[in-house]
Amino acid sequence: MRFSLLDLLIVVAISAVGQIAAHSLQPLIGIATRGAVEVALGVFLSGLLYLLVTPPLYWLFRLTPLFLPICPGCRKRPNGYLVTDRQWPRATARCGACGQTAELWWRRPQSPPAATDVPILILRWPHSLGRWKSTPGKVPT
Numbered sequence: 001m002r003f004s005l006l007d008l009l010i011v012v013a014i015s016a017v018g019q020i021a022a023h024s025l026q027p028l029i030g031i032a033t034r035g036a037v038e039v040a041l042g043v044f045l046s047g048l049l050y051l052l053v054t055p056p057l058y059w060l061f062r063l064t065p066l067f068l069p070i071c072p073g074c075r076k077r078p079n080g081y082l083v084t085d086r087q088w089p090r091a092t093a094r095c096g097a098c099g100q101t102a103e104l105w106w107r108r109p110q111s112p113p114a115a116t117d118v119p120i121l122i123l124r125w126p127h128s129l130g131r132w133k134s135t136p137g138k139v140p141t
């Protein structure tokens with residue numbers, strides 16, 4: 001898992017907004033929530049906000065998702081990938097553990113890439129977390 005200072009700042013900002021929203025919603029709900037209930041509502045709202053706000057935010061600023069993909073060669077999540085070529089929304093990367101090369105796509109390519117044996121990994125929603133779909137060398141239609 002990759003987690004930088006920028007990711008931490010995003011989580012803190014969204015948590016603050018979620019807690020403020022939970023506190024602000026208290027009179028509207030009509031239930032006098034206190035302590036743990038209000039915090040739980042804030043955590044729930046923060047999680048919901050995270051899923052709604054961060055995917056377009058990570059997409060807009062082209063941030064790397066929190067979880068790197070599982071390597072199609074060794075079937076493990078390596079400590080890192082060596083990016084050998086990057087042309088948004090695609091990057092060619094080599095696994096840090098076994099050396100397997102893979103193409104990472106931040107979105108489904110609009111036109112199918114040339115036929116290749118290099119596995120293709122496509123980032124799925126939510127883009128900020130890093131759910132990757134693996135395809136063996138071709139893009140699914």
Ligand SMILES: [Zn+2]
Pocket residue numbers: 071072073074075076078095096097098099100
């Ligand atoms: Zn590998």
